[in-house]
Amino acid sequence: MARSVSFPFYHSKAWKDCRAAYMHKVCGLCEECAKQGIVKAADIVHHKIELDDDKARDPDISLNFDNLQAVCIDCHNRIHFGSKAPEKRYQIIDGQLIIVGDAPR
Numbered sequence: 001m002a003r004s005v006s007f008p009f010y011h012s013k014a015w016k017d018c019r020a021a022y023m024h025k026v027c028g029l030c031e032e033c034a035k036q037g038i039v040k041a042a043d044i045v046h047h048k049i050e051l052d053d054d055k056a057r058d059p060d061i062s063l064n065f066d067n068l069q070a071v072c073i074d075c076h077n078r079i080h081f082g083s084k085a086p087e088k089r090y091q092i093i094d095g096q097l098i099i100v101g102d103a104p105r
Contacts, residue, residue: 009056011094018063019045023070032075042070046079 009015022045033040046069047062055061071079 007056009051009062014059014063016094018068022065022068025065026070029070030072030075031069032071032078040072043073044071044076045069046071046076 023042026042028042030038030040030042048067048069049055049061051062061067
């Protein structure tokens with residue numbers, strides 16, 4: 001599912017509190033990089049089970065730490081796009097990764 005900045009769940013107090021608590025739990029580090037012995041800051045709290053409108057309304061999915069993973073931008077792209085990650089420019093707004101345009105080539 002393509003997520004837009006206006007997707008209401010990501011602006012909710014419940015998500016912002018959950019995200020902050022999860023980042024604190026993992027010391028703000030990328031969990032994928034840590035598996036390789038790399039210490040790198042996480043930028044995103046990723047949902048392992050991708051959210052749609054129904055899943056976003058189910059706190060057992062959307063706010064469950066077992067469904068979350070803190071990742072850096074590079075690892076998040078690999079999760080979603082594999083080795084063929086698109087070249088995009090990103091901004092982090094309110095703790096969420098937002099695509100702002102194509103990267104210059």
